[in-house]
Amino acid sequence: MIKPLMPEKVEPAPRVLGKQAASETSEALERQRWRMWFIGICFGLLTCLVVARLLEYQIVEWGATTVEAATSYELAPRGVVVDRDGELLAADRYFYRVSATPKHIRTDQARKQVADQLEILTGLPANQTFNLLLSNADREFVEIAKTITLAQGQKLLDFQTKERAEQGFSSLDYIDLTSVPQRYYPQASIASHLIGFVQADGRGAYGLEEYYDSFLNANSGVGLLGKTTDTLDVLSPAVRRFVPSMADKDLVLTLDRTVQWIIEGELRDGISHYGAQGGSIIVMQPKTGAILGMANWPDYDPNHFGVGNVNFERFSNPSISALYEPGSIFKLITMAAALDTHLIEPDTIFTDTGYITIGDRIIYNSSRTAAGPVTVSEALAQSLNVVTAQVALKVGSEQFYRYVRRFGFGELTKVDLAGELPGLLKTPGSEMWSQSDLGTNSFGQGLAVTPLQMVSAVAAIANGGQLMRPYIVQARVHDGQVLETKPINIHSVIKPEAAQALTKMMIYVVDHGNSAANVSGYRIAGKSGTAQIPTKGGYLENEVTASFIGFGPVEDPQFVMLVKLDRPDPKITEWANFNAAPMFAQIARRLFDHLNVPPDSVKQ
Amino acid sequence: MLQPSAISSPISMELTESLHQTLSGGKIWKLKALGLTIPLPNTARGFLLFLLGLAVVCGGMVMQITLSIQIWQTTAKIDKLKVEYQGIEQQNTAIVWEIAQASTLESVRQRAQALNYKVVMDRYYMPASEPAYVAATHLPQNHQPAITGSESQTTNSVSNENSATDPSDQPDQMASFGFANNLQAATHALRQWWQQQ
Numbered sequence: 001m002i003k004p005l006m007p008e009k010v011e012p013a014p015r016v017l018g019k020q021a022a023s024e025t026s027e028a029l030e031r032q033r034w035r036m037w038f039i040g041i042c043f044g045l046l047t048c049l050v051v052a053r054l055l056e057y058q059i060v061e062w063g064a065t066t067v068e069a070a071t072s073y074e075l076a077p078r079g080v081v082v083d084r085d086g087e088l089l090a091a092d093r094y095f096y097r098v099s100a101t102p103k104h105i106r107t108d109q110a111r112k113q114v115a116d117q118l119e120i121l122t123g124l125p126a127n128q129t130f131n132l133l134l135s136n137a138d139r140e141f142v143e144i145a146k147t148i149t150l151a152q153g154q155k156l157l158d159f160q161t162k163e164r165a166e167q168g169f170s171s172l173d174y175i176d177l178t179s180v181p182q183r184y185y186p187q188a189s190i191a192s193h194l195i196g197f198v199q200a201d202g203r204g205a206y207g208l209e210e211y212y213d214s215f216l217n218a219n220s221g222v223g224l225l226g227k228t229t230d231t232l233d234v235l236s237p238a239v240r241r242f243v244p245s246m247a248d249k250d251l252v253l254t255l256d257r258t259v260q261w262i263i264e265g266e267l268r269d270g271i272s273h274y275g276a277q278g279g280s281i282i283v284m285q286p287k288t289g290a291i292l293g294m295a296n297w298p299d300y301d302p303n304h305f306g307v308g309n310v311n312f313e314r315f316s317n318p319s320i321s322a323l324y325e326p327g328s329i330f331k332l333i334t335m336a337a338a339l340d341t342h343l344i345e346p347d348t349i350f351t352d353t354g355y356i357t358i359g360d361r362i363i364y365n366s367s368r369t370a371a372g373p374v375t376v377s378e379a380l381a382q383s384l385n386v387v388t389a390q391v392a393l394k395v396g397s398e399q400f401y402r403y404v405r406r407f408g409f410g411e412l413t414k415v416d417l418a419g420e421l422p423g424l425l426k427t428p429g430s431e432m433w434s435q436s437d438l439g440t441n442s443f444g445q446g447l448a449v450t451p452l453q454m455v456s457a458v459a460a461i462a463n464g465g466q467l468m469r470p471y472i473v474q475a476r477v478h479d480g481q482v483l484e485t486k487p488i489n490i491h492s493v494i495k496p497e498a499a500q501a502l503t504k505m506m507i508y509v510v511d512h513g514n515s516a517a518n519v520s521g522y523r524i525a526g527k528s529g530t531a532q533i534p535t536k537g538g539y540l541e542n543e544v545t546a547s548f549i550g551f552g553p554v555e556d557p558q559f560v561m562l563v564k565l566d567r568p569d570p571k572i573t574e575w576a577n578f579n580a581a582p583m584f585a586q587i588a589r590r591l592f593d594h595l596n597v598p599p600d601s602v603k604q
Numbered sequence: 605m606l607q608p609s610a611i612s613s614p615i616s617m618e619l620t621e622s623l624h625q626t627l628s629g630g631k632i633w634k635l636k637a638l639g640l641t642i643p644l645p646n647t648a649r650g651f652l653l654f655l656l657g658l659a660v661v662c663g664g665m666v667m668q669i670t671l672s673i674q675i676w677q678t679t680a681k682i683d684k685l686k687v688e689y690q691g692i693e694q695q696n697t698a699i700v701w702e703i704a705q706a707s708t709l710e711s712v713r714q715r716a717q718a719l720n721y722k723v724v725m726d727r728y729y730m731p732a733s734e735p736a737y738v739a740a741t742h743l744p745q746n747h748q749p750a751i752t753g754s755e756s757q758t759t760n761s762v763s764n765e766n767s768a769t770d771p772s773d774q775p776d777q778m779a780s781f782g783f784a785n786n787l788q789a790a791t792h793a794l795r796q797w798w799q800q801q
Contacts, residue, residue: 035644035651043662050669057673088704094694150694179694186704242700246693261709602729 075202076219077181079249081195083257084474086239090195090209090302092181092247096153098124098145101174102136113171118144121159122152144175153177185302191260193317194294194417194472197302206315208251208472210418215476218247229481243477252475254290254485258594259283264295266587267563271297274579275569276546280319280451283561283591286459286551288487289468291415292559294319294452320413320420323448324564327531328383328576329549330444332502333457335380337403338391339501340465340494346377346505350387359436363389363443366530377505380527381513385443392442400438401427406493407457408467409449415470424448444531455562457493458549461502462525462557465494507554516581517548519588521599526550526584528576533567543567546576548584558597561587 081090098118105111115129124145136142148156156177163170183198196207204213214222235243235252243250263281271279283293296318305315316322338344354370356363365371365385371378379387392400404410410425425447426433440446452470460467469488476483494502506525510517514528528548532539547564551557563580573579591597645651705711 039655039658043658046662046666050666053673054669057676087707088700091697091700091704093697093701150698154691179690181697184701186701187708188710190709246690246697257709598729 075181076217077247078183078198078202078204078216078218079247079251079477080242080245081208081216081251081253082239082242083253083255083260084239085257086236086241086243086252087257088186088242089191089253089255089257090183090185091242091245093184094150095147095180095182096150096156097143097178097180098122098148098153098156099141099143099176099178100133101176102133102139102142104174105133106137108134110171114175117159117172118156118175121156122148124148147180147182153179187257188303189299189301190257190264191255191294192299192302193296193315193319194255195302196315196418197305200306206419207317207417208253211416212251212473212476215478216247216249216251218249223249223478224476224481224483229483232477232480232482234482234484235475235477244480248478250477251473252477253472254285254288254292254474255294255472256292256594259293259591260295262590262594263293263587264297264299266583266590267295267297270563270565270579270583273572274546274565275572276565276567276579278318278566280322280564281562281587282319282451282455283559283587284455284459284470286462286468286557286560289456289459289470290474290487291470291472294472316419317417319451320415320417321450323421323423323450324545324566325447325531325534326444326449326454326547327529327545328385328443329454329458329527329529329547329562330447330449331380331383331388331442331529332461332506332527332549333404333407333409334388334392334395334400334442335376335505336407336461336494336498336502337395337400338376340403340498341395341399343394344376344391346501346508347375349373349375350379350390352379352384352386354386356386356389356439358389358393358439359434361436361439363439377508378512380505381509383443383513383528388443389439392438397428397435397438400442401425403493404441404447406467406491407460408453408490409447409457413450413452413456413470415452416473420452421450423450423453444529445534451562451564454547454549455560458551458562459560460493461499461506462551462560463499464496465492465499467491467493503554506550510550514548514577514581516577517550517584517588519552519585519592521601522552522588522592522597523554523600524550524552524585524588525554526581528581530574530576542570542574544570544574546574546580548576548580550584550588552588552592553597553600555600558595559588559591561591563587 077092078090080088080092082088100114102111105114111130111133112126114133115126118124118129119126122145129144132142132144156172156175160170160172160175163172185192185195185197192207194207196205196209196211198209199205202217204210204216209216214220232240232244239252243252263283267279267281270276279297281293281295282291284291294317298314300314335344339346351373352365352371354365354368363385366383370386371382371384374382374384374387376387376391395403404425405427410423410427412420412422414420426437426441437446456467456470459470467490469490471485471487473485475485503525506527507523510524510526514526517524517526517528526548527550529546531545531547533543533545534540545564545566546568547562549560549562551560561584563584565576565580565583568574568579592599645654
């Protein structure tokens with residue numbers, strides 16, 4: 001109850017004044033009422049206006065703001081991989097996955113209608129769709145088609161949109177489209193070991209796809225933060241055809257597709273011609289460590305990696321993960337150590353007695369003959385095991401293994417590829433090592449290396465003694481920024497004079513020993529090696545690994561190349577001088593052409 | 605203690621009276637109660653100021669709502685454009701796939717083979733001043749159209765059948781070469797004369 005405000009005792013005001021006051025009060029009240037109405041109407045109208053607009057946006061125009069598209073990605077998009085010339089090596093292609101909610105399609109008539117409509121729009125067989133819907137009638141989800149093309153999917157989406165606009169619902173309301181990226185490799189098997197592939201769950205496996213999995217994945221959040229980057233202008237127009245991609249996380253490789261094409265073709269031909277079981281070829285720039293090509297056989301097509309009986313061994317890259325005894329090409333390392341320590345010169349004479357005993361082991365030449373007094377260059381050209389062992393003894397085990405380590409053997413090259421192995425190297429001090437290992441190791445037996453380690457080591461000789469870290473990714477592109485890979489000089493392995501002297505010896509080898517590796521018009525330095533294959537029970541009879549490693553042109557080496565053949569048919573020829581060396585020459589000739597390297601005579 | 609009733613004013617008295625009546629009668633109680641709780645200014649100037657203040661507050665509210673709607677609309681538009689963009693990008697991937705399929709070295713090789721080109725294994729070097737038709741004479745007589753492994757190299761080193769392997773074509777070519785040179789020189793001279801004029 002409201003208490004009266006009037007006091008009990010108030011002195012009454014004069015009568016006349018009271019009437020005037022009452023009149024004024026009445027006017028004031030009237031005026032106040034009018035003002036209240038004015039304000040009420042004005043702001044009431046304003047409120048109505050705002051409410052009307054809100055209703056318009058929330059109800060009438062609701063459809064205009066909803067997005068009609070299949071935009072959800074179950075798999076994250078991945079960036080593209082291109083070679084140094086911008087040729088596409090790996091990319092995503094989009095498809096639609098068709099799924100349904102059969103639980104809400106209750107009657108047979110509705111199922112038939114959906115199935116028929118899907119067949120008209122996408123070509124999916126109506127019977128199959130009907131059966132799927134029927135057999136999964138109580139389920140929330142069923143996949144009707146793994147992939148349909150974008151055009152088919154768009155037709156379906158358009159149909160749904162049209163029906164919804166016309167009648168407020170669609171007969172295909174319970175059919176969903178999901179956009180699904182699918183990785184493809186347009187070059188098929190080219191560089192398959194190097195690139196790897198993407199598994200069904202979207203994760204990269206092997207090669208670059210695995211090594212750069214986090215970077216290539218558009219949703220991973222891994223970028224180029226905190227690094228010195230350039231703008232996209234540093235990329236050539238050819239590269240910018242496909243870069244940046246939709247995922248905006250792309251790789252530009254040092255790989256040259258044509259070099260890769262040449263070496264893969266020649267490797268295939270060579271293996272077929274010499275009856276080998278497999279092989280590898282690596283081409284690398286000695287000055288930078290950039291890999292121009294890396295071929296292995298047998299290879300596989302990453303577009304169909306899971307077809308048939310999957311043999312996982314096929315997927316690993318033999319160039320970085322298959323260990324082998326290098327054989328005579330390792331003599332280059334022994335000579336490098338001796339030259340760098342000034343213990344020998346190219347014309348230092350040693351006497352080849354046909355055999356030498358080191359520790360508990362007698363070492364023979366492969367020909368089982370004695371060459372007598374020979375210079376070191378001649379010994380290298382004739383690939384004399386005995387002289388090489390003598391040189392190793394002269395260097396001493398401590399120095400010898402120090403050089404072997406410095407050349408990068410027994411440890412990872414840290415190339416940006418997944419699955420690399422460090423090799424096997426016994427060194428003095430370890431239980432397994434004995435004095436005889438010094439002798440056998442000096443000509444590449446009793447240790448295991450990867451082809452890439454061997455290429456990297458010889459690249460150091462071609463590069464004046466500077467060991468470069470091999471790499472395959474030239475640039476990473478993300479968010480309008482480019483992070484270029486700068487060549488990394490690991491350390492100086494031997495002095496430039498020693499490298500020069502060894503190069504001369506290698507030229508001598510090609511001129512007098514491995515003449516099959518000669519390329520007309522160009523000076524080539526190299527060395528062949530035919531190594532027996534070790535097993536637990538000893539070395540295999542008539543099964544060898546034949547290889548040739550070299551570089552050219554000598555004055556300004558453009559590439560170092562290793563040609564390696566696994567188990568060439570001894571009935572044809574097992575000697576590297578007659579299989580790997582001519583293959584080297586053939587490839588080198590084509591590479592000189594492709595890389596626009598003029599003959600020595602033209603340059604002078 | 606100061607009580608409301610202590611204010612001796614005829615207006616307040618009348619108001620109190622009126623309120624009392626209203627409370628018992630109850631016709632326009634709400635409006636009067638509001639007028640009493642939040643009294644409006646008595647003067648026109650005061651009322652205008654009051655209106656102005658109220659308009660500013662309400663204007664702010666309307667602006668807030670309008671901007672929210674605009675942001676909402678723009679967000680929706682951006683989402684729509686994003687979807688369109690993704691659609692275009694997805695279509696682009698299909699085009700890229702087609703380009704990639706057509707430009708693989710294998711397909712280039714097959715096309716070249718179909719056109720009867722062969723792989724060149726040796727290059728012929730010549731002085732830069734030597735005209736192209738002279739270079740053609742350096743080629744072996746049995747020289748065939750050629751390809752190499754790459755597209756780029758194909759353009760570098762391919763010589764097709766029109767490159768005059770047949771010596772009988774050479775005089776005509778030399779004649780046409782000379783005529784072209786003369787024509788070019790005459791045109792140049794004419795252009796210079798015209799510019800001087």
